[in-house]
Amino acid sequence: xxxxxxxxxxxxxxxxxxxxxGLRGLLLPFRVRHLSGPADVHSEPRDVTIISVLRNGEPWxxxxxxxxxxxxxxxxxxxxxxxxxxxxxxxxxxxxVTLLASSVPYHAYENTMKRYLADTYCRxxxxxxxxxxxxFDFPGSTxxxxxxxxxxxxxxxxxxxxxxxxxxxxxxxxxxxxxQRGIDLRLxxxxxxxxxxxxxPYTFGEVSNPAIMTHYGGIRKKVFGTNxxxxxxxxxxxxxxxxxxxxxxxxxxxxxADFSCVLLHFPFIDSFYAKVAEAVTSGRYGYLTSDExxxxxxxxxxxxxxxxxxESARMLSTVDELLENGFLAASNDYRSWLVKNTPASxxxxx
Numbered sequence: 001x002x003x004x005x006x007x008x009x010x011x012x013x014x015x016x017x018x019x020x021x022g023l024r025g026l027l028l029p030f031r032v033r034h035l036s037g038p039a040d041v042h043s044e045p046r047d048v049t050i051i052s053v054l055r056n057g058e059p060w061x062x063x064x065x066x067x068x069x070x071x072x073x074x075x076x077x078x079x080x081x082x083x084x085x086x087x088x089x090x091x092x093x094x095x096x097v098t099l100l101a102s103s104v105p106y107h108a109y110e111n112t113m114k115r116y117l118a119d120t121y122c123r124x125x126x127x128x129x130x131x132x133x134x135x136f137d138f139p140g141s142t143x144x145x146x147x148x149x150x151x152x153x154x155x156x157x158x159x160x161x162x163x164x165x166x167x168x169x170x171x172x173x174x175x176x177x178x179x180q181r182g183i184d185l186r187l188x189x190x191x192x193x194x195x196x197x198x199x200x201p202y203t204f205g206e207v208s209n210p211a212i213m214t215h216y217g218g219i220r221k222k223v224f225g226t227n228x229x230x231x232x233x234x235x236x237x238x239x240x241x242x243x244x245x246x247x248x249x250x251x252x253x254x255x256x257a258d259f260s261c262v263l264l265h266f267p268f269i270d271s272f273y274a275k276v277a278e279a280v281t282s283g284r285y286g287y288l289t290s291d292e293x294x295x296x297x298x299x300x301x302x303x304x305x306x307x308x309x310x311e312s313a314r315m316l317s318t319v320d321e322l323l324e325n326g327f328l329a330a331s332n333d334y335r336s337w338l339v340k341n342t343p344a345s346x347x348x349x350x
Contacts, residue, residue, distance in 0.1 A: 020115075020245075021112060024109055025112055028102070028109060028116050031104050033100065033102065034098075034100055035100060037094070037095075037097050037098035037099050038075075039098070041077065045154075046150045046151065047074055047075070047126070048073055048126045048128050048150065049074075049075050049076070049077060049128070050068055050075070050077070051076075051077045051078075051079075051127060051129050051130075052076065052079070052131060052132055053078075053110070053113050053114060054079070054083065054087060054131070055080065055081045055082050055087075057085075059269060060133045061087065061090050061091070062181060062182070063135070063179075063184065064130075064132050064133075064135070067135045068130070069096070071137075072146035073146065075098070076096060076098070077097075077117050077121045078091055078097055079113055081101075081104070081106055081113070088101070107283065111248065114129055115245045118238055119238070123238050124239065126153075126235065126236070126237050127235070127244075129232075129245075130234065135263070135266070136262070136264075137261065137264060138259075138261040139261075139320055139334070140320070140341070142319075143338070143341060144338075148341070153257055156258075156333075157255060158257040158258075159237040159254060160242060160254035160256050161233070161234070161257045161259070161260070162207070162231060162256055162261070163233070163235060164215050164231055164263070164328060165218075165263045166192050166263065167193075167219045167220060167267065167268070168189040169189055169191050169192070169219065169268045169308040169309065169313075170268070171307065171309040173306060173307045174269070174272050174308070175304075177189070178269060190316055191308070192316055193308070193313045193314070194218065194327050195222065195312035196219070196222040197218050198217045200214050200216070201214070204247060204250035205252075205256055207256050208257065209257075209329055212258075212259075212329045213231075213329075215229075215231050215327075216228065216230060218230060223299055223308060224295045224296050224298075226295045229249070232250070232263065233250050233256075234249075235261065241253045258330070259334040260328045260329050262322060262327075268308060272300075276297050277297065280294055280297050
């Protein structure tokens with residue numbers, strides 16, 4: 001009992017700002033290596049730079065890059081944190097990727113690495129932090145590209161957007177749900193389940209739209225009993241005032257937009273078993289997250305051949321349906337703005 005309490009205290013101290021962004025913020029630049037791509041990212045005011053920290057992300061990389069390029073992203077800054085697959089080889093061949101590497105322990109430097117990328121490569125520009133197994137999307141994306149969304153945000157003085165994570169899965173057992181290259185992930189993992197998502201008022205800053213709330217739970221709570229936080233500030237402008245990655249996924253001095261966006265999350269592929277086993281054994285994600293992965297592992301052992309498609313699952317058509325079922329929220333101003341924008345091709349709106 002005493003040892004557990006001591007570890008919990010250490011885990012919490014490990015995450016306080018003075019440690020993450022003070023001491024570790026000073027040390028990290030000396031432990032980052034530039035591997036390939038532009039050392040300086042030159043972007044226009046409407047451009048969004050994606051930052052990401054990954055390890056063994058090869059299965060998702062093709063879809064990750066293709067999806068965000070189609071949305072209008074022109075540059076990616078990716079920090080590899082010890083991949084043993086072909087992630088580095090794949091990323092080094094991409095002309096729009098700045099590839100970095102560091103061997104610092106993820107559980108200690110997770111947020112430090114992300115803020116380092118934002119501070120170094122997104123100064124005075126919009127930044128989107130997305131994990132390699134996620135795809136960012138927003139209401140109205142079938143009509144408009146990301147630069148148009150930035151026009152809306154800049155025009156109304158917002159510098160940050162709340163994103164809600166939504167776990168996606170297939171109708172196969174997880175152990176057999178391998179990614180097929182060349183096929184959109186949304187076609188391979190088209191289902192989601194919001195039946196066990198809990199909501200509470202957002203408390204990390206003042207929201208301009210009270211319908212935007214903090215989400216917890218979801219399919220992982222339903223199956224594994226874990227109460228995962230699903231709400232992040234992933235899209236933000238590094239304007240010299242905002243401080244991202246506070247309390248893991250939130251921001252200080254954020255003027256939060258009047259609509260929310262989604263991070264479609266694709267963790268439930270055949271390698272999920274191996275990832276969970278490694279996380280439990282190594283403690284890679286830190287003491288405070290150990291119970292989460294222990295819960296996953298216990299569930300996987302208890303339910304061999306687990307398939308997540310229950311009767312409450314739905315098939316995702318477009319992100320706009322997430323507005324209609326209340327998973328996402330948008331003000332009347334945002335909805336009116338969408339209506340006023342004619343259905344144009346992405347090439348036209350860029």
